Amino acid sequence: MLSVRHADVFYGRNQALFDINIDLSDGIYGLIGENGAGKTTLIGLITGLLKAKKGEVLWNGTEIDKLGRNYYGNIGYLPQFPALYGDFYPLEFLYYISALKGIKKKKYIKIANELLEFVGLYNEKNKKISDFSGGMRQRLGIAQAFINSPKLLILDEPTAGLDPKERIRFRNIITELSKEKIVLLATHIISDIENIAGEIIFLSKGRILKQGTCKELINGIEGSVFEACVNEKTYETLDKSVMSNVSLKNKEQNTIYEIRGFIENVEGARAVKAGLEDVFLYYMKETEAGEISDKVRI
Numbered sequence: 001m002l003s004v005r006h007a008d009v010f011y012g013r014n015q016a017l018f019d020i021n022i023d024l025s026d027g028i029y030g031l032i033g034e035n036g037a038g039k040t041t042l043i044g045l046i047t048g049l050l051k052a053k054k055g056e057v058l059w060n061g062t063e064i065d066k067l068g069r070n071y072y073g074n075i076g077y078l079p080q081f082p083a084l085y086g087d088f089y090p091l092e093f094l095y096y097i098s099a100l101k102g103i104k105k106k107k108y109i110k111i112a113n114e115l116l117e118f119v120g121l122y123n124e125k126n127k128k129i130s131d132f133s134g135g136m137r138q139r140l141g142i143a144q145a146f147i148n149s150p151k152l153l154i155l156d157e158p159t160a161g162l163d164p165k166e167r168i169r170f171r172n173i174i175t176e177l178s179k180e181k182i183v184l185l186a187t188h189i190i191s192d193i194e195n196i197a198g199e200i201i202f203l204s205k206g207r208i209l210k211q212g213t214c215k216e217l218i219n220g221i222e223g224s225v226f227e228a229c230v231n232e233k234t235y236e237t238l239d240k241s242v243m244s245n246v247s248l249k250n251k252e253q254n255t256i257y258e259i260r261g262f263i264e265n266v267e268g269a270r271a272v273k274a275g276l277e278d279v280f281l282y283y284m285k286e287t288e289a290g291e292i293s294d295k296v297r298i
Contacts, residue, residue: 001025002046002152002182007055009041009206016041017206020055024182028174030193031186032280033203039186040080042203043156046184047077059152073101076150080157082141086130090121090140093129097144108147115143119173135166139173146177153183159192171196190276202280209283217279225278227260228269235259238266244281 002024009017017038033039044050046057048064048071057064064071085093091112098108116122119139124132129140138158145153155174159167174183175196185193193200200217202209210217229249230238235257240246243261250256261281263269 001058001060003058003061004042004045005056005058007045007052007057009045009050010053015206017045017052020045020208022201022208022211024184026180026182027198028178028183028185028193028196030190030197030200031184031203032188032190032193032200032276033186034188034284037188037203038206039188039203040156041206043077043154043184043186046152047075047154048072073148074151076145076148076153078138078141078145078155078158080160082137082144084129084132084137084140084144086128088129089125089127090116090129090143091125093140094144094147098147101148103148111147111149112143115146118177119143120169134161135163135169138162138166138170142170142173142177151181153178153181155183155185157187158185159187159189167192190280194276200276200279202283204284210279214276217276218274221274221279221282223271224262224264224282225260225272225274226263226266226269227258227272228263228266230257230259230266230268231255232257234266238263242281242285244275244277 004020004022007017007020008015020042031039031042041050045052059067059071059074088096094112094115095108098112103111113122116125119142121136121139121143124136129137132140142158145155159170162170171192174185185197187193194214197214199211199213201211212220225244232255238259242263243259245260247258248255249258259266260272261278262285
């Protein structure tokens with residue numbers, strides 16, 4: 001069990017996290033937020049790279065600073081921009097990471113080869129990392145994060161720059177390797193975690209907006225999302241901040257906008273099923289308006 005209690009984090013005089021409270025047990029958690037929301041800062045706090053000015057991080061009820069290697073030895077971490085040492089070969093790199101983590105040679109040779117096979121890089125073991133594609137580098141990053149069989153796996157924007165095929169492969173790998181682990185996957189790409197995360201944590205401007213399962217979160221705003229087709233003149237008068245999707249169509253030389261969002265007052269709008277992107281926009285909208293709704297209790 002990983003717990004963060006009433007944590008505030010500052011960079012100098014600037015506060016980056018505000019009163020963060022979360023409890024994580026075995027399962028996959030999606031940490032979603034816009035760029036600059038505080039996702040990497042929260043990861044830094046959990047990994048011990050950053051310290052809270054107020055509050056604490058607990059592992060099975062004990063503050064992580066008191067546990068030392070008994071905590072840090074349980075972490076697997078893939079940073080947003082991993083340093084993979086281009087002159088190394090993949091097995092050589094995994095051996096190096098294993099040695100840094102204090103894993104015995106007899107054990108890590110077996111594990112490293114198995115992980116390369118699992119992430120689809122075994123046939124590339126004689127190729128230098130500098131020659132790897134972005135997707136191959138991310139898969140090697142996942143392998144190094146798993147080399148110590150961690151109980152807590154943290155992935156920071158792991159699919160950034162990957163093509164759709166590699167993103168699907170990544171999701172499959174995480175699902176397979178995440179059994180009996182806490183997996184925290186930070187991203188701003190909602191589709192990357194919508195189908196694999198047991199719970200979603202929405203973070204914005206250093207604050208947790210909402211946490212719950214996909215079903216709970218979506219059900220919580222059901223009936224609030226609408227779609228409509230409007231002409232250009234009508235579109236120009238609408239509040240764009242309440243729209244989760246806009247597409248442009250040309251019909252008989254007329255410009256038509258197909259819009260989706262919290263647009264119940266638009267003429268001709270029809271209610272549609274909500275999605276996670278709609279949930280995030282809903283709470284972002286309320287936060288920016290300074291009025292966290294009591295409508296949803298999870």
